[in-house]
Every structure is written in C-alpha cells, then in structure tokens.
Amino acid sequence: MTTDASEDWKHWHEHRTETVSAPYGPLALTGTHWIEGYPDGRLPDIPGLWAVKDDAVVLTATAEDGLTVDGEPFTGEVVLDADLGPAAGARVARGERRFVVLVREGIWGVRDYDPAAPARGAFQGIEATSYDPLWSVPGHFTPYGEDRTVRVENADGVARGLGLGGVLAFTLDGQDLTLQVSVENDGSLWAVFADATSGDSSYRFRFLRPAAPDAEGRTTVDFNRAVLPPCAFADHFICPFPPPGNTLGAAVAAGERHLR
Numbered sequence: 001m002t003t004d005a006s007e008d009w010k011h012w013h014e015h016r017t018e019t020v021s022a023p024y025g026p027l028a029l030t031g032t033h034w035i036e037g038y039p040d041g042r043l044p045d046i047p048g049l050w051a052v053k054d055d056a057v058v059l060t061a062t063a064e065d066g067l068t069v070d071g072e073p074f075t076g077e078v079v080l081d082a083d084l085g086p087a088a089g090a091r092v093a094r095g096e097r098r099f100v101v102l103v104r105e106g107i108w109g110v111r112d113y114d115p116a117a118p119a120r121g122a123f124q125g126i127e128a129t130s131y132d133p134l135w136s137v138p139g140h141f142t143p144y145g146e147d148r149t150v151r152v153e154n155a156d157g158v159a160r161g162l163g164l165g166g167v168l169a170f171t172l173d174g175q176d177l178t179l180q181v182s183v184e185n186d187g188s189l190w191a192v193f194a195d196a197t198s199g200d201s202s203y204r205f206r207f208l209r210p211a212a213p214d215a216e217g218r219t220t221v222d223f224n225r226a227v228l229p230p231c232a233f234a235d236h237f238i239c240p241f242p243p244p245g246n247t248l249g250a251a252v253a254a255g256e257r258h259l260r
Helices: 001-018 118-122
Strands: 028-036 048-054 056-061 076-080 091-092 097-104 107-113 126-129 134-154 157-171 175-183 189-192 206-208 218-222 255-259
Touching: 001 126, 001 157, 091 157, 157 189
Parallel strands: none
Antiparallel strands: 028 107, 048 056, 056 076, 091 097, 097 107, 126 255, 134 157, 134 218, 157 175, 175 189, 189 206
C-alpha cells in the first residue's frame, strides 16, 4: 500500500514539474498590469490600447501592434471578458505571447505570458520531500453553513477577500489541528497555510488541496502533496497569505519546499 502511494506521489511530482515548466505555466508569467494604473491605455511592453468600460475590457489595436484575437490578425476594437481557462487559450496574443485578461474584486488587469521568459530557462526543478505516510492523515470537514470572506494580505501587498467554506480538522504528529478552507466548484478543498518550517526550510506559505469530503465530511489530509503557490514561481502573481488560524505550530517537513 505504501509502495503504491509512494509511486503515485512520484508520478504526481513529475506531473507537477512538467506543469509548472510548461510553455504557459507559472514560470512564463512576466507581468501583471492593472489597467486603472495606466489611464493612457498603454500597458508596459504590451501592444494596443487597453481600457475598462461597462464591466469589461476594451482593446483597440492597429495592424502595427501585431496582435491576434482568437487566432486571427486583429485591428479595430473588441470587448473582452476575463479569460477563465488556461493561459494558452487566452484570446489575445502576439506571436507566442499570450495576454490573459483577469479581474479581481472589480479591478481589471492583463497578464503577460511569454514562453521565452528567463525563469523558464533557469528552472531546475522543485525541491520536495519524498513521500512519507506519516504526513497523510484522516481529516474531517465541517462547513460553516454560509459563505464567509476574510480580508487577507496578498503577495503584492494588497488586502483582498478570501472566501472560506468551513474548517478541516485533523491530527498530525500527536497534535489536534485545524485549517480554514475554501470549497472549490468540484467540492474539493483548498487551504492556504504556513507552518513552523515556513520561510526557513520551506517557502513562506503553501497550498493544500484535499479531495472533496464524503457525505460524513471525511477526507484525507496529505501534506506530501503540499504545493508551492504560483507566486513562488513568478513575482507577478497575487497569491493570498494564510488566513487567521492557518499558521500551524507543527513543522510540516513534507511536500514541495522550494524551487531548485
């Protein structure tokens, strides 16, 4: 059983490495620009004129801008909603670059993904601790019964709302612990946490994504699959810091720790 779990973890780790180093993975992000900060509509090193109008983004471009929209050369004006899928599928591009439209709490921005980003070339892997069954424990999820939002600082220094759906309780190394977690659309859980290794032998905080709980609230809390947040790969992500109560006193010497 442990051998199978260890092999599964190795495959998971290999897949994670491939994912983050993909042409439009987090290492390819070279900039996040908030349109309201550029009243002339010219974003740094991104062609075209970008403006916010009626809760959408309006892009105006000439042939000289060299942009494509939906794979076709583009001139004129187009109204854009947020890109919700993978960066590779963003509607606006220039050559291999992809310009991803995003919105956070009503503030619109554009992300610049470039497969030629220096970070992709410099990447040498993710430092992660090998699988240890001691770090995979039963957990119990208790929903709040109503959506809660807390304001937490993000990696860019701005406080934003973080939606929380309940509490995940578990016992780790003899300690009874809890994490406030968000509930994803598919029912799986998402926790932003720090621990006694954070900022030292591990990145300053990490993400954990337990499977959807069963009807009794049971799930597995597997810190072997704790992952680095996107902002560990590029400074241009706006990852949330852990909410109150999610800094564990235990030293979680498991999962992804640092970039190599």
